[in-house]
Amino acid sequence: MKKELRLQTLAMLDQLSSEEFERKTASLYKHLFQLTAWNQAKTIGLTMSRGREVPTGPLIETAWQEGKTVCVPTCFPANKQMTFYEYTPQTKMNSSYFGLMEPDPSVSTAVDKTAIDLMIVPGVCFDQKGYRIGYGGGYYDRYLLDYQGVTLAICLSVQQIEHVPIEDHDIPVSLIVSEKGAHVTTLYEK
Known part of the structure; x- marks a missing residue:
């Protein structure tokens, strides 16, 4: 079921024209940058976007302009864990087996999860309760188990679905931001 969803x-995202995609993401950014969660965060965790994901480059640039620290994860397949590292224009990046750009752990500064105020959680689709279908690795669900900061998803409205089939280990995000605005999820309690 998750695979089909x-x-x-992804097929619906691919059907958006470049102009429509850019217009919707620009609107999404406006909503995001007005959020208290964004404005109060000193350290933001996010992944490097690729393909038809909402581009995270503008988030990184805005965060730097606002004096925020940006950190990006590196996944470790051997133990299915990930560690966030500070990301600057000088950070040495490697391409992982998923094609993700990740900081080189041997020359990067790790950031403890307690220092990350806002975690922008990637996903393919989300429901109104904050549950998501990611890319199948389960890295974020494991990482977020004891994460105490604010979790937020950025997605276009075509990525919002009625119901995500959930499993015991799935962790919902607390906020969803799309081109239509911000939505506090109904199940999230922290």
């Missing part, structure tokens, strides 16, 4: 959502 993932494929359907």
Whole structure:
């Protein structure tokens, strides 16, 4: 079921014209940058976007302009864990087996999860309760188990679906931001 929903959502994203995609993401950014969670965060965790994901480059640039620290994860497949590292224009990046750009752990500064105020959690689709279908690795669900900061998803409205089938280990995000505005999820309690 998750696989089908993932494929359907990715197909809908692919059907958006470049102009429509850019217009919607620009609107999404405006909503995000007005949020208290964004404005109060000193350290933001996010992944490097690729393909038809909402581009995170503008988030990184805005965060730097506002004096925020940006950190990006590196995944460790051997133990299915990930560690966030500070990301600057000088950070040495490697391409992982998923094609993600990740900081080189041998020359990067790790950031403890207690220092990350706002975590922008990637995903293919999300429901109104904050549950998501990611890319299948389960890295974020494991990482977020004891994370105490604010979790937020950025997605276009075509990525919002009625119901995500959930499993015991799934962790919902607390906020969803799309081109239509911000939505506090109904299940999230921290």
